Amino acid sequence: MASSAMVTANQLIIMEELKLFRTWSSPFALRVVWALDLKGIQYDTIFEDISNKSSLLLQYNPIYKKVPVLVHNGKPLLESLVILEYIDETWKQTPLLPEDxxxxxxxxxxxxxxxxxxxxxxxxxxxxxxxxxxxxxxxxxxxxxxxxxxxxxxxxxxxxxxxxxxxxxxxxxxxxxxxxxxxxxxxxxxxxxxxxxxxxxxxxxxxxxxxxxxxxxxxxxxxxxxxxxxxxxxxxx
Ligand SMILES: N[C@@H](CCC(=O)N[C@@H](CS)C(=O)NCC(=O)O)C(=O)O
Structure with a gap:
């Protein structure tokens, strides 16, 4: 019982993989940083060099080739305002949008x-x-x-x-x-x-x-x- 609970917990951690591609200065990426931090969500940060974009960034955002990109369980979310809404719908604590x-x-x-x-x-x-x-x-x-x-x-x-x-x-x-x-x-x-x-x-x-x-x-x-x-x-x- 205990070990199956542990396995389940580990699996959950793997399932909740969350990565933010950003730069040190991007005002658009900061929106996402704030939203995740306000909601207390843990995530990994990948700092991009805009003059030498990583192949992963280009793979996740082949159309605009921009940061921020939020990757949740392997799925890329693009465009900061869209990402904010995704975050708000996915993690309900500390709502960002009103209910009405x-x-x-x-x-x-x-x-x-x-x-x-x-x-x-x-x-x-x-x-x-x-x-x-x-x-x-x-x-x-x-x-x-x-x-x-x-x-x-x-x-x-x-x-x-x-x-x-x-x-x-x-x-x-x-x-x-x-x-x-x-x-x-x-x-x-x-x-x-x-x-x-x-x-x-x-x-x-x-x-x-x-x-x-x-x-x-x-x-x-x-x-x-x-x-x-x-x-x-x-x-x-
Ligand atoms: N509309 C986009 C704008 C994102 C954006 O302009 N990001 C800049 C950094 S601040 C970028 O990645 N620029 C790379 C480039 O233009 O090649 C959003 O809201 O996410």
Missing amino acids: PSERATARFWAKFGDDKVLPSIWNVFIKQGKDQEEAIVTAQENLGFVERQLTGKKFFNGETIGLVDLAFGWLANLLSVLEEVCGATLIDHEKFPLLLEWIQNFAYAPIIKESWPPRDKLITKYQAHHEVYTSKEAPK
């Missing part, structure tokens, strides 16, 4: 808006200069304004606890100020975005979340190199 279907749909909308609109508009500020950058700032601030209004009367996007939308916008809590510092533009200040700035503090220093931030000085160096490429004469269009 319309609130769930709304959370998905804002997470998608972040990736479709907010992120590219901020990246545009980072890679543009002069008048083009000024125009890009207007668009980015308009998008950030929509996000700001979602935080009215709330500590996190879902209320009192961290949820999927917070994880989706998590990059704002560290990368935004790195990008601002490197490109010399200011996107958010206390006057225009008081709620967003408060959320950044609440999120960045929240238990679990605060343990995974990549070193800021390394990020500055990385994005300085990007900035030089994008603002040089031979910049990619």
Whole structure:
């Protein structure tokens, strides 16, 4: 009896194989790190070098060839927002999405808006200069304004606890100020975005979340190199 219980336990451990392919800096991979950590799920991490991707990463994600990839019992899950939903459906503790279907749909909308609109508009500020950058700032601030209004009367996007939308916008809590510092533009200040700035503090220093931030000085160096490429004469269009 005891030995069969042990075998069963071992088999269970093997069945629950969970591997996360990520890089040290990927803001998309951080979402997955946070979700697993918030739910207390054990997993192995494989750090990828984006300039020399492993054959396993390419095998698991042959279409986009990107991190994060979460491999659960041999099955690859791709795209960070999809992975967050998979994690939430698979491990029910510490829910990331609300229970109500319309609130769930709304959370998905804002997470998608972040990736479709907010992120590219901020990246545009980072890679543009002069008048083009000024125009890009207007668009980015308009998008950030929509996000700001979602935080009215709330500590996190879902209320009192961290949820999927917070994880989706998590990059704002560290990368935004790195990008601002490197490109010399200011996107958010206390006057225009008081709620967003408060959320950044609440999120960045929240238990679990605060343990995974990549070193800021390394990020500055990385994005300085990007900035030089994008603002040089031979910049990619
Ligand atoms: N939409 C993807 C974006 C993932 C992504 O852009 N990952 C970057 C690292 S931050 C990557 O793997 N880039 C590799 C490449 O472009 O070759 C997601 O949400 O997972």
